Amino acid sequence: MASPWVLHVDLDQFIAAVEVLRRPELSGRPVVIGGRGDPSERGVVSTASYEAREYGVGSGMPLRTAARRCPDAVFLPVDAPAYEAASTEVMDTLRSLGTVVEVLGWDEAFLGVGTDDPEAFARRVQEAVVDVTGLHCSVGIGDNKLRAKIATEFGKPRGMFRLTEENWYAVMADRPTHALWGIGKKTAKRLAALGFSTVRELAQADPHHLAERLGPTMGPWYRRLARGVDSSPVDGSPYIARGHGRETTFQQNLTDWAEVEAELRRLAERLADDLRREGRPAVRVAVKVRYAPFDTHTRSLTLEVPSADSDAITAAALALATKLDAGRAIRLLGVRVEMDTPKS
DNA sequence: TCTGGGGTCCTAGGACCC
DNA sequence: TCTGGGGTCCTAGGACCC
Numbered sequence: 001m002a003s004p005w006v007l008h009v010d011l012d013q014f015i016a017a018v019e020v021l022r023r024p025e026l027s028g029r030p031v032v033i034g035g036r037g038d039p040s041e042r043g044v045v046s047t048a049s050y051e052a053r054e055y056g057v058g059s060g061m062p063l064r065t066a067a068r069r070c071p072d073a074v075f076l077p078v079d080a081p082a083y084e085a086a087s088t089e090v091m092d093t094l095r096s097l098g099t100v101v102e103v104l105g106w107d108e109a110f111l112g113v114g115t116d117d118p119e120a121f122a123r124r125v126q127e128a129v130v131d132v133t134g135l136h137c138s139v140g141i142g143d144n145k146l147r148a149k150i151a152t153e154f155g156k157p158r159g160m161f162r163l164t165e166e167n168w169y170a171v172m173a174d175r176p177t178h179a180l181w182g183i184g185k186k187t188a189k190r191l192a193a194l195g196f197s198t199v200r201e202l203a204q205a206d207p208h209h210l211a212e213r214l215g216p217t218m219g220p221w222y223r224r225l226a227r228g229v230d231s232s233p234v235d236g237s238p239y240i241a242r243g244h245g246r247e248t249t250f251q252q253n254l255t256d257w258a259e260v261e262a263e264l265r266r267l268a269e270r271l272a273d274d275l276r277r278e279g280r281p282a283v284r285v286a287v288k289v290r291y292a293p294f295d296t297h298t299r300s301l302t303l304e305v306p307s308a309d310s311d312a313i314t315a316a317a318l319a320l321a322t323k324l325d326a327g328r329a330i331r332l333l334g335v336r337v338e339m340d341t342p343k344s
Numbered sequence: 345t346c347t348g349g350g351g352t353c354c355t356a357g358g359a360c361c362c
Numbered sequence: 363t364c365t366g367g368g369g370t371c372c373t374a375g376g377a378c379c380c
Contacts, residue, residue: 035348044348046380059380065345078348105351105380184378217354218377242352249348284372294347300373334349 008140008148014107015047037077039067112234146230202226247334275308288334
């Protein structure tokens with residue numbers, strides 16, 4: 001009888017790999033994709049090729065910093081449609097293997113697989129993906145999604161790694177809590193202040209103590225993460241967004257209020273287009289503002305009547321804008337909408 | 345380091361109602 | 363009069379992930 005396994009498939013340097021595929025002359029060179037591809041502009045690195053990472057360039061880093069660290073890198077603009085097309089090709093390939101596929105963004109997916117040889121299945125996945133798309137991936141093999149996801153890092157690049165209840169503590173016990181999926185820098189710091197710096201320490205923490213200090217939901221959840229416990233199923237049902245947002249960071253801060261209103265109109269109209277295409281009305285509208293230098297706020301309202309109408313979304317955004325500080329220079333503006341969540 | 349854009353989920357206070 | 367407890371909705375903010 002075949003056993004249930006979770007495979008986490010993660011494309012290696014996905015965006016950079018897509019760019020190199022269509023420009024083979026970039027192969028082997030440091031390539032950095034981010035913003036509009038101009039490292040003198042405001043923007044951050046989306047993905048750096050392995051060659052660029054050698055210079056200390058990584059995701060989320062300001063483009064200016066990346067250019068300083070690796071002046072010889074090729075800088076390219078983000079081309080979302082190209083990555084979406086490549087992603088679709090990858091996900092279709094995964095589905096063709098006859099497994100449940102849960103998509104996690106452009107370059108990752110969980111597979112629910114019944115097999116007695118998960119490594120052999122992982123190899124089949126890697127071969128199918130590279131044959132069809134030319135892209136390489138790493139595979140994490142786990143007895144649940146959490147362990148599969150964490151395992152992938154140990155398989156990179158182009159490899160695989162198995163992480164289960166069996167070897168969980170051997171692999172993870174002495175690592176910082178930050179190594180867990182769902183614990184970021186802020187939470188790791190809070191946990192360290194409570195005396196929990198490693199996965200082992202967090203796993204052995206008193207759950208009541210954690211609930212008291214970190215909340216009744218989050219506290220016990222962090223402890224489960226540290227123990228590698230996760231019972232969530234691999235869910236292959238089509239993704240239904242809770243909301244959509246559009247935002248722009250300006251190369252020069254905005255100080256003219258007429259420009260602020262014009263930008264909000266544009267963002268609201270784009271969102272209304274998205275909503276109409278989906279055939280779902282918005283129930284809430286929010287405006288986001290980032291004043292110079294980096295002070296971010298949101299204002300939101302619930303619509304009296306759910307709507308996907310461009311005028312209604314725009315009117316809501318402009319009404320919210322009256323609560324902004326017209327005297328301050330603005331670095332970023334955004335509009336987001338939330339839809340009604342269909343009850344399952 | 346001078347900090348994008350697209351998302352998800354949790355928390356917490358106040359309003360409001362019974 | 364000076365005081366309840368619970369439930370739900372609204373709003374703002376924050377943490378995290380890719």
